[in-house]
Each structure stands twice: as structure tokens, then as C-alpha cells.
Amino acid sequence: MAPTSPLCLQPKEEVGSTLDAVQLLARVTHLLPKSRENYLSRCVDLECLRREDTSPKEGQFPSPSSMASCAEEPSEPAAPLPAGVHPLEDFEVLDGVEDADAEEEEEDEEDDEEEEDDDDLSELPPLEDMGQSPAEGAEQPGALAREFLVSVEPTPAPAPAPEEWLDILGNGLLRKKTLVPGPPGSGRPTKGQVVTVQLQMSLENGTRVQEEPELSFTLGDCDVIQALDLSVPLMDVGETAMVTADAKYCYGPQGSGDAPGLVAVVTLKTAVDGPNLELLTGQERVALANRKRECGNAHYQRADFVLAANSYDLAIKAITSSAKVDVTFEEEEQLLQLKVKCLNNLAASQLKLDHYRAALRSCSLVLEHQPDNIKALFRKGKVLAQQGEYSEAIPILRAALRLEPSNKTIHAELSKLVKKHAAQRSTETALYRKMLGNPSRLPAKCPSKGAWSIPWKWLFGATAVALGGVALSVVIAARN
Incomplete structure (x- = not known):
């Protein structure tokens, strides 16, 4: 072997x-x-x-x-x-x-x-x-292989450190930093929910300008400044964050130039679903519509007409939505008065944005409820004037002036429209004359009427009568 x-x-x-x-x-x-x-x-x-x-x-x-x-x-x-x-x-x-x-x-x-x-x-x-001695040189079985495998295996790249500041819009003008994170699984609010926050707002130099222990608003409805409306949806319930915002996201279009930015410390306390409009009582509808109207007025004063129009539209929806709860007659009157106010303000915002068709529709809705509403008549006349319809705008402004003769604004607007309308008529007359070959000079070129100036239609008629008589005499002679 x-x-x-x-x-x-x-x-x-x-x-x-x-x-x-x-x-x-x-x-x-x-x-x-x-x-x-x-x-x-x-x-x-x-x-x-x-x-x-x-x-x-x-x-x-x-x-x-x-x-x-x-x-x-x-x-x-x-x-x-x-x-x-x-x-x-x-x-x-x-x-x-x-x-x-x-x-x-x-x-x-x-x-x-x-x-x-x-x-x-x-x-x-x-x-x-x-x-080495045998005791010192002895190694565990497979140690060399493990060392070889460790040296061959690629080293995983270290995880990137989380960014301290979150650039919300990507332009560096609106940033958020988490100071105290929310509890695990708390979740973030969504659009349409009503959130309650604790707010401390100050200028960049540290001057405190506002402090609210409990401020409630609806996300996405533009009830607050844009800095809060854009940063709160990125927070967890229970989280405390610092938000730095440029002036344009705090003061509206008027915030420019040397206007300082704001630094806000926000704590998101709660986030609940918004109210169901169909289940609101009459007084709750009035309160909700009033809040939206006041938000629209604040945006209008800051010359942010887009957000103002949005707030007025939300107020009108709260008033006109279908209801499953009975409303009293007094509440209906309150809702109607509030609707007229919101429609008038909406028309003013749309007029500032040059949305003439939408503004004309809003004014017409007001006049359906109140035909003698001076603001609606005045704004409708202005809308028609902006569209070049002076012949329609002047009677409307005159009707508004009859309702309030002492209104200097209506007087000035009416006088301006009358002058523009006269200039428009003269321009149209000159255009017609140019199209017809300047008819004002035609009588000078006509020749003087003499003995032979007989109209051609009379001459043609006499000739036809004579020829008819000759033909008739020939026919009678042939029969005899």
C-alpha cells in the first residue's frame, strides 16, 4: 500500500x-x-x-x-x-x-x-x-483568512451628517432649524388642518415684535404670513424650530429694500382636521367668514392682492356652502351682508390684478342682491371703462352719482370718462371719413347743375314708357 x-x-x-x-x-x-x-x-x-x-x-x-x-x-x-x-x-x-x-x-x-x-x-x-516561540506564533484557525477578507471588503462610506438648516425654497431666503425634535411617530400636519402654535417673533437684531402663546390658523389658507404657512408643514407635532425669513415672506410685496427679516421660534402644539362646513351653525359660519375677510383685509393693506383675493374667496365659500343645520332669518341676513362685503372686496382685488372679467362678475353678483350698492356700481363702471366700454360705463357712474351726489371720487371718475368718450367719438368719426374717402370735400368737386343735368333714372324711365307705348300700338294694329 x-x-x-x-x-x-x-x-x-x-x-x-x-x-x-x-x-x-x-x-x-x-x-x-x-x-x-x-x-x-x-x-x-x-x-x-x-x-x-x-x-x-x-x-x-x-x-x-x-x-x-x-x-x-x-x-x-x-x-x-x-x-x-x-x-x-x-x-x-x-x-x-x-x-x-x-x-x-x-x-x-x-x-x-x-x-x-x-x-x-x-x-x-x-x-x-x-x-517566535510556538506559543507566541500560534494563531487561531482562519485568522489569516479573516484578515484577508477584511482587507478585501470595501469600507462603507460614512453616512452624511444631517444638515443643520433646511433651505425650504432653495433660495436661502426661508430656512428652518430644528431646536427640539418632536416625539417619534407624532407626524406632520397637512393642508387644511387647523394647527396651534406657540410663536415668538423678533427682528434680525433681536427686537421682539410679536409673541403668541397660542395662535391657531388653517394651513394653506394664507391666514398668516407666508413664512409660517410654508415652514409649519415641515414640522412634527411637538417640535420646536427656528425659522429665518426674508422680508418678502413677512411683509408681502412691500417688504423690500432695507426692510429687516424676521426670526421666529415656533412650537407646534396640535394639528387637527378643519371644520366641516356643512355641519357649521349660522353663527359659526359668520365667525369663520369674518376671520377670512379680516385676513383678506390684512393682505390687501400690504398690497398682496393675490392672497387677499384668496382669503375673500374662502370667506364666500364658507357662506355659500350647503348646510345641514337650520339657520335663522337673522343669521341669513348677517350672512348676506357679509357676502356682499366679501364680493365687493374681491372685486377690488381683482381690479388691482387687472382681472376685469372676474371683477365684472363679482360686481354683478353684488348688484343682484343690492341693485343700489354704490361700491358695486362704481367698480363696475371702472371695469367697463378699463375695457373701453365708455358708452356703458357712463350711465352706471351717473346712477351711482345720483345715489350719492356728494361723492367726489365718482364725480372725478365720471368727468374723466366723459372726456375719454368724447375723444373716442372724434377718433371714430375721423376714421370713418378716412374709410369713405374724405366725404367732406365731395360737394366742392360736384359740377354745377345745368339744363342737361337730368338724372339718369328719370331719362331711363321715360325711354321705357315710350317704347312700351309703341309696342302696345303695334299689337293693337295687328289684331285689327
């Missing part, structure tokens, strides 16, 4: 990873000294058996190990190695001698014992390391 080679301890094992390969290499390194001793001892035993046969047969030769172990007997020279065989190569020596059954059994038992010794790894020496 061939000796066990240290490189063939696990001929059927498949190395599937770098860790297995390194562990196999360590085991091979441990086995080399012990395997070589076993190999040499087996070669000595085979050589001793071979000596018993005094006539070696053809094709037999002693192994290199037997030559080394039997060097004390110079009387028997060793046979040369076959060509291409390395001295330390592990190969099976062919023994052509017919041994007895007992000897073969002994060899088999010895081979089994040697194989068991080779398989027993408990007596193997530790892995040797140059310059």
Missing part, C-alpha cells in the same frame, strides 16, 4: 472559499514533518523485507528513503532511481517478491496503524513561525 501523502489528506474536499483554502494550507504545513517521518519509516521496513530476497527481480529498485536509512551497510550499493522520479516524491514501490500470507497480514496491520496515526491530528505540532 502506498504511503499517505501530506497533500492528499482530503482528496474529495472542495475548497469553496478563501477561508477554506487558508485553513487547508495550515493543515498541510502542520502535517509535513510528521508525514515525512512516517514515510521514511515505511521505506526502511520495505527495504528490510527486500533484503530477505537475495535475488532481486528485474524492475525492482530500492527507494531513496531506504538508501538514507541503511547507509550504515556499505556492502550493499543502492540501485539507481528511475528517470524522472524525484527523491522526495511519494510513490508506491513495487515489490515483485511473493510473500507469505502471514507477512502480508502483518504489513496490512502495520499500514492500518500508520494510516490511523496519520489521520490523528491531535499530536501534530503547532504552526511554526520564524523568530
Whole structure:
């Protein structure tokens, strides 16, 4: 039986990873000294058996190990190695001698014992390391493979640090910084919800301008300045944040130039769903519409006509929405008066925005409820004048002036429209004359009427009558 080679301890094992390969290499390194001793001892035993046969047969030769172990007997020279065989190569020596059954059994038992010794790894020496003692140089199995894998694996990139300031609009004019985060799972408010905040507002130099322990407003309805309406939806309930805003998001279009910005410390307390308009009572409708109208007035005073028109429109929707709750007659009167006010203010905002069709529709709605409303008549006349309809605008302004003769604004507007209308008529007359070839000069070019100046239509008629009489006389003569 061939000796066990240290490189063939696990001929059927498949190395599937770098860790297995390194562990196999360590085991091979441990086995080399012990395997070589076993190999040499087996070669000595085979050589001793071979000596018993005094006539070696053809094709037999002693192994290199037997030559080394039997060097004390110079009387028997060793046979040369076959060509291409390395001295330390592990190969099976062919023994052509017919041994007895007992000897073969002994060899088999010895081979089994040697194989068991080779398989027993408990007596193997530790892995040797140059310059270190065995205890110091010993390493845990697979440590080298783990170090190799760690060096090969890519190092994950560190997570980016969260930004301290959040640029809400991307232009650096409106920023938010979280001072105290909200509790986990608190959630953020959405458009249409009613939020309650604690507000401390100051100028950039630290001057306190406003402080509200509890301020409630509806998100997205433009009830407050844009800085709050845009930053609160990005906060969690229970969060405290600092908001820095440019003047244009605090004072409206008037906030420009050297107007300072604002710094607000906002704490979002609660966020609940907005009211259901169908379930509101009459007084609740009046209160809600009044709040929206006041917000619109504040925007109008800041010359923010877009937000003003939006607030007035929300107030009108709160008044005109269908109701499932009975409303008293007095409440209906209050709602009607409030609707007229909101429509008048809406028309004024639309007129400032040059939305003439929308403004004309708003004025017409007011006049449906109150035909003698002076503000609606005046604004309708102005809208028609802006559209160039002076002939329609002048009677409307005159009707408004009859209702309030002392109103100087109506007087001035009416006088201006009359002058514009006169200029328009003169321009139209000149245009018509130009289209007709300047008819004012035609009578001068007409020739004087003489004896032969007979109209052609009369001459043609007389000729026709004469020809008809001749034809009639010819027909009568033919019959006779």
C-alpha cells in the first residue's frame, strides 16, 4: 500500500472559499514533518523485507528513503532511481517478491496503524513561525483568512451628517432649524388642518415684535404670513424650530429694500382636521367668514392682492356652502351682508390684478342682491371703462352719482370718462371719413347743375314708357 501523502489528506474536499483554502494550507504545513517521518519509516521496513530476497527481480529498485536509512551497510550499493522520479516524491514501490500470507497480514496491520496515526491530528505540532516561540506564533484557525477578507471588503462610506438648516425654497431666503425634535411617530400636519402654535417673533437684531402663546390658523389658507404657512408643514407635532425669513415672506410685496427679516421660534402644539362646513351653525359660519375677510383685509393693506383675493374667496365659500343645520332669518341676513362685503372686496382685488372679467362678475353678483350698492356700481363702471366700454360705463357712474351726489371720487371718475368718450367719438368719426374717402370735400368737386343735368333714372324711365307705348300700338294694329 502506498504511503499517505501530506497533500492528499482530503482528496474529495472542495475548497469553496478563501477561508477554506487558508485553513487547508495550515493543515498541510502542520502535517509535513510528521508525514515525512512516517514515510521514511515505511521505506526502511520495505527495504528490510527486500533484503530477505537475495535475488532481486528485474524492475525492482530500492527507494531513496531506504538508501538514507541503511547507509550504515556499505556492502550493499543502492540501485539507481528511475528517470524522472524525484527523491522526495511519494510513490508506491513495487515489490515483485511473493510473500507469505502471514507477512502480508502483518504489513496490512502495520499500514492500518500508520494510516490511523496519520489521520490523528491531535499530536501534530503547532504552526511554526520564524523568530517566535510556538506559543507566541500560534494563531487561531482562519485568522489569516479573516484578515484577508477584511482587507478585501470595501469600507462603507460614512453616512452624511444631517444638515443643520433646511433651505425650504432653495433660495436661502426661508430656512428652518430644528431646536427640539418632536416625539417619534407624532407626524406632520397637512393642508387644511387647523394647527396651534406657540410663536415668538423678533427682528434680525433681536427686537421682539410679536409673541403668541397660542395662535391657531388653517394651513394653506394664507391666514398668516407666508413664512409660517410654508415652514409649519415641515414640522412634527411637538417640535420646536427656528425659522429665518426674508422680508418678502413677512411683509408681502412691500417688504423690500432695507426692510429687516424676521426670526421666529415656533412650537407646534396640535394639528387637527378643519371644520366641516356643512355641519357649521349660522353663527359659526359668520365667525369663520369674518376671520377670512379680516385676513383678506390684512393682505390687501400690504398690497398682496393675490392672497387677499384668496382669503375673500374662502370667506364666500364658507357662506355659500350647503348646510345641514337650520339657520335663522337673522343669521341669513348677517350672512348676506357679509357676502356682499366679501364680493365687493374681491372685486377690488381683482381690479388691482387687472382681472376685469372676474371683477365684472363679482360686481354683478353684488348688484343682484343690492341693485343700489354704490361700491358695486362704481367698480363696475371702472371695469367697463378699463375695457373701453365708455358708452356703458357712463350711465352706471351717473346712477351711482345720483345715489350719492356728494361723492367726489365718482364725480372725478365720471368727468374723466366723459372726456375719454368724447375723444373716442372724434377718433371714430375721423376714421370713418378716412374709410369713405374724405366725404367732406365731395360737394366742392360736384359740377354745377345745368339744363342737361337730368338724372339718369328719370331719362331711363321715360325711354321705357315710350317704347312700351309703341309696342302696345303695334299689337293693337295687328289684331285689327
